[in-house]
Amino acid sequence: MSQNPQKPAGGAPPENALSKSYDPHAIETRIYEAWERAGYFAASGQGAPYCIMIPPPNVTGSLHMGHAFQDTLMDTLIRYHRMQGDNTLWQAGTDHAGIATQMVVERQLEAEGKTRHDLGREEFVKRVWQWKAESGGTITRQLRRMGASLDWSRERFTMDDGLSHAVTEVFVRLHEEGLIYRGKRLVNWDPVLHTAVSDLEVVSEEEAGHLWHIRYPIAGTKEHLVVATTRPETMLGDTAVAVHPDDERYKKFIGKMVELPLTGRKIPVIADEYVDKEFGSGCVKITPAHDFNDYEVGKRHNLPLINIFFSDAGVNLPGSPYHNLDRFKARKQIVADLEARGLLERVQDHKLMVPRGDRTGAVIEPFLTDQWYVKVGPLAQEAIQCVEDGRIKFVPENWTKTYYEWMRNIQDWCISRQIWWGHRIPAWYDADGHIYVARNAAEAHAQARKKHGLEVPLEQDEDVLDTWFSSALWPFSTLGWPGQTKELKTFYPTSVLVTGFDIIFFWVARMIMMGLKFTGEVPFREVYIHGLVRDAHGQKMSKSKGNILDPIDLIDGIDLETLVAKRTRGLMQPQMAKKIEQATRKEFPNGIPAYGTDALRFTFASLATQGRDIKFDLGRIDGYRNFCNKLWNAARYVLMNTEGQDCGLSGKIELTAADRWIVSRQQEVAAEVESAFREYRFDLASQAIYSFIWHEYCDWYLELSKVVLTDTHSRPEQLRGTRRTLVQVLETALRMLHPVMPFITEEVWQRVAKLAGKTGATLMREPYPRPERNLIDAAASEEMRWAMAVITGVRNIRGEMDISPAKPLPLMFQDGSPADKKYLEANRPYLAALARAESITWLDKGQEAPESATALVGHMKVLIPLGSLIDKRAELERLGKEMDKLEKELAKAKTKLANPDFVARAPQNVVEQEQGRVQQFETALVNLRHQRVKVEALPG
Structure with a gap:
């Protein structure tokens, strides 16, 4: 239903009216x-x-x-x-x-x-x-x-003075408690950046590769084991071949030595349940310094760690023919050498997940280096407990399980990076390699003097801290910690963390651990996880x-x-x-409009549903741009009919059922929105507001208000009541919509506020609407539902029969109750205006109605005599033409079926199809004849 702005009743629009079109x-x-x-x-x-x-x-x-x-x-x-x-x-x-x-x-x-x-x-x-x-x-x-x-x-x-101070303080305190240490372990290594990177900075995607099956000779025999690998170059660092302890094929080889091809080294055959008997040959090469799983196997079996790469992933094996070769050039040479020696059994195409650095695109190498680590096991226990006991709540709740799985299998956290930009590790070294962790250089020198009894030169660690380390302190460091500031006391713990599920471990869990450790409180009460x-x-x-x-x-x-x-x-x-380019031109032939x-x-x-994925479709944003236009035009209509008018802020007013209904509905919507925000259901809140503003306020109430404002018989108190309702419901709706749509609501509110009795400087500081239960009016709602159902029924008949909305029609009401009759009398002006009723007739019990189109409102029938809808002569002419056409088609079909040659020679399904056509034509003709009788009975 349109609510195009009209001139206000009794005057021209003011000069400072909203512009005709909405321009964000x-x-x-x-x-x-x-x-x-x-x-x-x-x-x-x-x-x-x-x-x-x-x-x-x-x-x-x-x-x-x-x-x-x-x-x-x-x-x-x-x-x-x-x-x-x-x-x-x-x-x-x-x-x-x-x-x-x-x-x-x-x-x-x-x-x-x-x-x-x-x-x-x-x-x-x-x-x-x-x-x-x-x-x-x-x-x-x-x-x-x-x-x-x-x-x-x-x-x-995160690098400002205050946060840098917090980072140093946390590092030193954790080190003093033995929760930060330095050690040589395997890390994700980017050979272009020459630094360790976090799992979040590694993107693994399926790529086409190969599986090389290599023969490892059993030392002193003519037998061999076949090992399959996707990275032949790493065999240079193998320190064992593993088989499953229950694999009957290889039990006899456990404990024996194999000759590692191309190296001159011998390595043992070991038994470990890590091996999958069913995959490949059931034999797995173990390279502890270049594979995370192999690293764990190596620790269990006390295997040596042989690092075969430089920091740029070139081969670092002095004396080897592959020394100084790039890893991929080394791979080609190794494969060629294996083939030349008859040690390459076969090569097969293989799809594999390849880890690449998200910034460089380089293939990430597991790499053995000295790094700084946080021992997170002790910190994880209370971080788990605070979710178990409800101090922190995940929304949706199912993400709690994901959090527990990560936290209960947590590994120590590598916090050092081999770059220059960042928080430099607060550790200094003397010439003997002793480490002094301190808040500053002076403190480190004091520690060294105490140890040596004299001043010794110190060098600060070259590494910086992982960015996630400072981010883990964010909820309390930003509020002034380690100082006990007013902001920290007021706002910590924070209320809610809003984040994606992909960083629950990288950020959420670490903030919880650090917050509990250094403040004794959780960093936030709730974690809302979005898709x-x-x-x-x-x-x-x-x-x-x-x-x-x-x-x-x-x-x-x-x-x-x-x-x-x-x-x-x-x-x-x-x-x-x-x-x-082609896809873009096809999808956006005219570019993207400004929304x-x-x-x-x-x-x-x-x-913002509670699913994992949010599918963004431009059709949705186009629809909500239309919603902005709808709201803008509604505001123009309201302003044109209220500015410079008495809007009932003082004096006597009278509210119509429509006024009371829209106010009542607004309270119900306010309750829905309040509940939705409490549950973080942004989708439900926005849709409730959208439906109310578009379908109830704009499509219905504004049209109903026109009836009162343009009726010369409307009393002054009725006019004041409707004007007041127009502005107050709009002003309340703007407050309700503001958190999601801040700009258009502020612009319109600045124009509507005074009319509604508001004196604030900005909408964003006005109170959010709360449901006022005393304003819920069930009687007015029931009455207006009746009126809207009648109007909708009439409009549906118009649409079905292609009748102009402007054509006045006689309405008849049949089988109505006393309540229906009461509603009819009260709402005659609305039916006359919005249903375009030419006349309204109440049919008493037993009183017959002419042939009519019918709409049901409960048990009551809303009738529109067909004579008022149809041009009798034109309809009879149309029916006659349709019947002539069908009779010709029926005759042709019957003639075909009466031909013995057709019935005998045509496929059975063709004959059956023709028989079906005859039945369809005969049924259609019966219906058309019945319809012609009805039309002939109409007056005129």
């Missing part, structure tokens, strides 16, 4: 800048504390769909609780992103023909800080575009797939050529670039 770009930046200038994002200092820590985005980053989705949910919660009157803080900040940031600056140096080593560590770090100051704010600017109401005045950076944003087909968004959507492009729009250039930029393979921030945010909220 005309309002969004202006409104956000006004909010930030006014300091509205800061905590109020009053009410119950409510705090969310933003998962700190990388300082190198730009906003992607996952960020935009997650930040929409957090901002919705923050705005909701701010309007609830809570002392609300959304803590802003960014992560220094050690590896990513160092790569950015190293690329800049490379363009200048330099490396970081040309600058030296101190100058290189200065250069990174310079880059951060000049170019590191992209994502924070984009967060502002998304309407994120973070307290920017408290913005933190990951994928494309409309459920595919992960990636550059190589060419299906990435940029949220800023959805807000501002982007033309086709720019979009194509953006999606294919940096792709090395011309075929891939061409494929992505504005509010439509994008509402789309995200509506998609």
Whole structure:
């Protein structure tokens, strides 16, 4: 139903009316800048504390769909609780992103023909800080575009002085308790970056490869074992061949030695249940220094660890013919040498998961190095218990199981990285290799003097800490820990952590362990786990797939050529670039239109179900852009009919059933929304608000209000009552919608607020609507449901019979109850206006009705005489033509069946098909004749 703005009853629209069309770009930046200038994002200092820590985005980053989705949910919660009157803080900040940031600056140096080593560590770090100051704010600017109401005045950076102090303090305390240690262990190693990386920085995807079956001769015999491997080069570091202890084929070889091909070494055959008897030959080469599973087998059997690689993954075996070869060149040479010696039994194609560094694309090597570790076992126990006893609650609850599985199988955490940008390890070494962990160099020297009795030179550890180490302290370090600040006392523990399931272990679990260890409290009360944003087909968004959507492009729009250039930029393979270009041109022939921030945010909220995947379809955002238009036009109608008018803020008013119904419905919706937010069901909250505003307020109430406002018989108190209801329901709806759609609601509210008796400076500081049970009016709701059902029934008949909405029609009511009759009398004006009733007739019991089209409202029939719907002469002419056509078709079919040759020669199914046609034609003719009789009986 349309609610196009009309002139107000009794006057022209004011000069300062809302613009005719909704233009998000005309309002969004202006409104956000006004909010930030006014300091509205800061905590109020009053009410119950409510705090969310933003998962700190990388300082190198730009906003992607996952960020935009997650930040929409957090901002919705923050705005909701701010309007609830809570002392609300959304803590802003960014992560220094050690590896990513160092790569950015190293690329800049490379363009200048330099490396970081040309600058030296101190100058290189200065250069990174310079880059951060000049170019590191992209994502924070984009967060502002998304309407994120973070307290920017408290913005933190994981390398700022306060957080750096917290990092050092935590490291030193953990080391003093024996929970941080240095040791030689296997790590994920990126041979391009020359550093250990976390599991989250390793992307494993299936690739086509080979399985090489190699013969390992049994020493002193003519027998051999066949070992299959996907990495032949690592055989240079083998220290055993393992078989399953129960494998009858190989029991006789356990304890014997095999000759390791190409090396001149002999290694033992061992028995270990790690081996799968059914896979391959049942024999597994064990390379403890270059495979995580083999490393564990090596520890069980006390096998030596032979590291065969340099840090760039070149072969490091002096005296070997493969020394200094790149690992993949070494692989080719080893395979050729094995084949030449008759030791390569066969090669088969094989699909395998290949781990690659997410930033370099290099194949990751398990690599044996000295690293710093956190002994997390002791920390994990209470972290498990706090979830078991309810101090922390996961939403949805099923993620608790995932958390437990990870925590109960936890491994020590490698926290060192071999780069320059980051928190430098607070450890110093003397010439003898003694380690002094201290808060600063002076403290380290004091420890060394105490040990040696004199001053000795010390060198600080070259490594820096894993970025996740400082992130693990985020909930309390940002609030001033280790100082006992007012902010820490007020906002810690924080209220809820909003994050994706992919970092439950990397970030969530570590924050819980560190928070409990250093504050004695959990870092947050609840953990809301959301799904990951994928494309409309459920595919992960990636550059190589060419299906990435940029949220800023959805807000501002982007033309086709720019979009194509953006999606294919940096792709090395011309075929891939061409494929992505073609797909983009097909999907977006006109580019992407500008949808504005509010439509994008509402789309995200509506998609926030409790599933693992969020399928983002542009059709949804298009629909919610229409919702913005609907709301804008509704506001224009309301303003045109209320500005400069008496809106019932004082004096006597009279509310119609329609007024009481819409107010009542708003209370029920407020209760639904309150419950949905409590359960983190953003989808249910947004859909309840959407349905109320579009389908009930706009489609029904605004149309019902026109009847009162344009009726010359309406009493002044009725006009005041309807005007008051128009503005107050709209103002309340704007408050209800604001957390999800902040910009359009603020713009409209600024115009509506005074009419509704509001004097506040901003919508975002107004109270969020709570259900007022005393305003729920069951009687008015029942009456209006009746009226709307009648109007809908009449409209359905019009639609089915293709009757113009403007054509007045006589209505008859049959088999109605006394309550129906009462509703009819009360709602005649609405039926006359919205059902376009030419006349209204109540048929008493026993009174016959003419042939009519019928709609049911309960047991009551709403009748529209067919004579009022149909042009009798035209309908008889149409029926006659249709019957003539069917009689000809029937005659042809009967003639065919009467032909003995056709029946005898045609396939049985063809004959049966023709017989079916005869039956269909005969049935259709009977129906048409019956219909003609009805039409002939109509008057006229």
